[in-house]
Amino acid sequence: MSELVLPGGIAPHRINAMILRYWYLLISSWPRLLELIYWPALQIITWGFLQTYISQNAGFFAQAGGILIGAVILWDILFRGQLGFSISFLEEMWARNLGNLMMSPLTPIEFLIALMVMSLIRLAIGVIPMTLLAMIFFDFNIYGIGLPLVAFFCNLIFTSWSLGIFVSGLVLRNGLGAESIVWTLMFGVMPLACIYYPVTVLPHWLQYVAWALPPTYVFEGMRSLLIGHVFRADLMIDALLINVVLLIASFAIFLALLRSARRHGSLIQSGE
Amino acid sequence: MMKNGTLTPQWPAANPAGSAAIEVAQLVKLYKTTRAVDGVSFRIAPGSITGLLGGNGAGKTTTIAMIMGLVLPTSGRIQVLGCSMPEQSAEVLGRMNFESPYVDMPMRLTVRQNLTIFGRLYAVPNLRERIAKLAADLDLGDFLDRANGKLSAGQKTRVALAKALINQPELLLLDEPTASLDPDTADWIRRHLETYRKVHGATILLASHNMLEVERLCDRVIIMKRGRIEDDDTPDRIMARYNRTTMEEVFLDVARGRIKEGAS
Numbered sequence: 001m002s003e004l005v006l007p008g009g010i011a012p013h014r015i016n017a018m019i020l021r022y023w024y025l026l027i028s029s030w031p032r033l034l035e036l037i038y039w040p041a042l043q044i045i046t047w048g049f050l051q052t053y054i055s056q057n058a059g060f061f062a063q064a065g066g067i068l069i070g071a072v073i074l075w076d077i078l079f080r081g082q083l084g085f086s087i088s089f090l091e092e093m094w095a096r097n098l099g100n101l102m103m104s105p106l107t108p109i110e111f112l113i114a115l116m117v118m119s120l121i122r123l124a125i126g127v128i129p130m131t132l133l134a135m136i137f138f139d140f141n142i143y144g145i146g147l148p149l150v151a152f153f154c155n156l157i158f159t160s161w162s163l164g165i166f167v168s169g170l171v172l173r174n175g176l177g178a179e180s181i182v183w184t185l186m187f188g189v190m191p192l193a194c195i196y197y198p199v200t201v202l203p204h205w206l207q208y209v210a211w212a213l214p215p216t217y218v219f220e221g222m223r224s225l226l227i228g229h230v231f232r233a234d235l236m237i238d239a240l241l242i243n244v245v246l247l248i249a250s251f252a253i254f255l256a257l258l259r260s261a262r263r264h265g266s267l268i269q270s271g272e
Numbered sequence: 273m274m275k276n277g278t279l280t281p282q283w284p285a286a287n288p289a290g291s292a293a294i295e296v297a298q299l300v301k302l303y304k305t306t307r308a309v310d311g312v313s314f315r316i317a318p319g320s321i322t323g324l325l326g327g328n329g330a331g332k333t334t335t336i337a338m339i340m341g342l343v344l345p346t347s348g349r350i351q352v353l354g355c356s357m358p359e360q361s362a363e364v365l366g367r368m369n370f371e372s373p374y375v376d377m378p379m380r381l382t383v384r385q386n387l388t389i390f391g392r393l394y395a396v397p398n399l400r401e402r403i404a405k406l407a408a409d410l411d412l413g414d415f416l417d418r419a420n421g422k423l424s425a426g427q428k429t430r431v432a433l434a435k436a437l438i439n440q441p442e443l444l445l446l447d448e449p450t451a452s453l454d455p456d457t458a459d460w461i462r463r464h465l466e467t468y469r470k471v472h473g474a475t476i477l478l479a480s481h482n483m484l485e486v487e488r489l490c491d492r493v494i495i496m497k498r499g500r501i502e503d504d505d506t507p508d509r510i511m512a513r514y515n516r517t518t519m520e521e522v523f524l525d526v527a528r529g530r531i532k533e534g535a536s
Contacts, residue, residue: 003395009362017392024385025378028419091378099375100435103340104393105366262344262358265303268337268374 014106018114022088040130047072048138066140075195079186081160084122085115086182089168151236152218158243159214165250169257214239293318293475299348308334310499323486324479326496327527332479371436372447379421394439406434426457446478483519
């Protein structure tokens with residue numbers, strides 16, 4: 001049987017095989033599925049009530065309806081996008097299956113593409129119910145943002161993949177001892193990405209660091225849209241350019257860490 | 273022929289005339305200051321079963337891992353089925369497979385799901401039929417739809433072997449294929465490997481601690497100690513050289529440094 005192979009030797013049938021592997025895993029365990037929905041739902045309910053309380057007592061927030069809920073949903077796209085990517089990767093480490101994969105014809109790029117698709121699937125399972133809850137209980141329709149939402153989403157998911165690729169490389173090289181980075185790295189980005197406040201709140205020197213992160217542009221763009229009703233396409237283009245650099249860099253780092261793992265024999269000792 | 277791990281020829285003449293399934297030349301693997309593999313060279317003929325023997329830490333697993341491309345050598349050359357490893361691994365990985373106790377099949381997935389995924393990764397044609405054939409050959413039928421994590425050690429080994437055979441590999445690398453199995457299951461696995469080699473003309477390289485297994489299966493044995501090749505020949509000739517009647521006795525002689533007078 002001759003299977004389709006794309007330029008660069010990328011074989012869709014191998015990507016499909018890996019997506020099927022993670023899909024089987026996902027549907028084999030209802031707690032895993034529930035966990036995907038549980039935390040985002042909890043987040044939106046907590047922040048939704050906080051938003052309701054603040055808008056009843058503060059004029060600015062009353063005018064900028066949904067600014068907190070919108071930020072929570074976009075933050076969740078960023079956070080869950082990276083987790084969805086990294087957890088699928090960790091499944092291979094937990095299952096001690098990485099050797100089987102690395103010894104198979106699966107290439108690193110095919111493996112990473114499968115992880116990206118899985119992050120989208122896991123994100124859809126968690127975030128779509130979250131947005132419906134926001135609509136039903138807090139009268140906030142994120143889909144009402146329209147096309148700018150696509151720009152926000154793409155930039156956030158690209159950043160989440162870059163970080164996911166980077167931390168997966170770290171775990172590949174250093175074993176499950178580095179697993180905690182998967183869960184905590186994004187929280188390091190959180191204060192700098194200015195999710196709930198404008199960049200101008202940060203000290204002047206820290207603003208340079210914040211503007212190096214694509215999510216900062218997205219959250220600034222969201223505030224501009226919700227408060228000033230202006231879509232800042234320039235911010236989205238800047239974010240996209242930084243994302244391209246980040247994706248290329250993270251892929252190069254992943255390959256370097258994979259090579260280092262091969263040099264140090266980490267692939268045959270994928271424990272702690 | 274080498275002695276006491278001091279001599280390692282450039283290309284041992286297992287099959288000097290024909291092309292080799294595996295060619296390894298002056299292979300070295302250094303982990304910081306430890307020489308896990310120290311100047312190993314051998315050449316394995318197509319269609320043969322070769323045993324890689326040695327105590328713990330002898331360098332067997334590292335050697336096999338380097339042949340598979342999972343570990344990069346510090347120096348030396350590896351050719352597998354005519355391709356340089358790891359540079360040309362993309363061309364050869366689909367024609368080989370392996371089984372090792374150091375890797376597992378995903379536990380939550382059923383046997384059928386696991387075999388389906390690996391079958392797709394290897395682009396196996398008529399995958400359903402192939403899985404059905406493997407299930408019949410390796411007696412997996414009773415637990416094909418059971419999660420891998422719920423199988424006994426013997427059943428898991430059979431499933432791992434089914435995964436290793438899913439693409440009908442020309443080259444099969446096995447790291448302790450019958451470790452922790454009861455004698456009946458182990459014998460059963462050996463018979464299957466013999467049949468597979470006969471039917472498909474496949475080359476098998478196996479690392480083992482089980483000397484009976486080596487005597488029974490292997491055309492040739494490479495004994496390693498402290499990262500070096502200590503001896504390399506047919507089991508019969510090695511036993512004769514050491515004046516021993518079993519490979520187990522030879523193994524103990526080598527492990528304890530009791531090299532026989534007549535050995536040359």
